[in-house]
Structures are given as C-alpha cells and as structure tokens.
Amino acid sequence: MKKIFPIVLSFGLLTSVSFSTVSNVDAAAKSYKNCTELNKDYKGGVARAANVTNKGGKTKYKPYVSKSLYDANTKLDRDKDYIACEK
Structure with missing residues (x-):
C-alpha cells in the first residue's frame, strides 16, 4: 500500500x-472573427515576430508577439505588415 x-x-x-x-x-492558436474580438484579448494586436514594424504609422499599444497566433489570424492583417489588428 x-x-x-x-x-x-x-x-x-x-x-x-x-x-x-x-x-x-x-x-x-485561437482564431478570431474580427479585430474587435482580437483587441479585447490583445490591445496592440498580434505580431508575427518581434522585429516587424508597422506600416500604418503610430500605434498606442505594443503588439503581442506570437507566430502561431498570427498565423491563425492572418486574414485580419489588412495591410500585410505582419501585425494583425494593430492599434
């Protein structure tokens, strides 16, 4: 025993x-329906790598870096700068 x-x-x-x-x-690897839902969890969006830069100009928040999360939400990266839903 x-x-x-x-x-x-x-x-x-x-x-x-x-x-x-x-x-x-x-x-x-959660896939979000739109940027509003993604920004509830990640205010600055999701970046594919730490060394990517935003094409759109200034942002308020720093993006969360995760390759798998970005790959699951590539459809939300409209400007193709490897940052989805940046704010």
Whole structure:
C-alpha cells in the first residue's frame, strides 16, 4: 500500500501536466472573427515576430508577439505588415 500511493500520485501529476500544456497550445492558436474580438484579448494586436514594424504609422499599444497566433489570424492583417489588428 505504501508503494502504490507514490506511483499513483506521480502518474496523476504527470497526466495533469501533459493535459495542461496541450490546452495552452490550443488557446494560443485561437482564431478570431474580427479585430474587435482580437483587441479585447490583445490591445496592440498580434505580431508575427518581434522585429516587424508597422506600416500604418503610430500605434498606442505594443503588439503581442506570437507566430502561431498570427498565423491563425492572418486574414485580419489588412495591410500585410505582419501585425494583425494593430492599434
């Protein structure tokens, strides 16, 4: 009985960690319907890389950098500057 408890506890911790990392990946690649919805979560929009610059001029907020999130929302990047829904 004393040996089974640590094994069951370890297995439970390992499976909970693996499931939580899978859900984080799915959340990162969320596709938004329009810029209003995306800007509720990311005020400055979403940039594909940290070194991209905005073509449209000044912005109020710095964009969140995530390649997977940008790739899921490329349709929202109207000016094709690799920043979707910049503000």
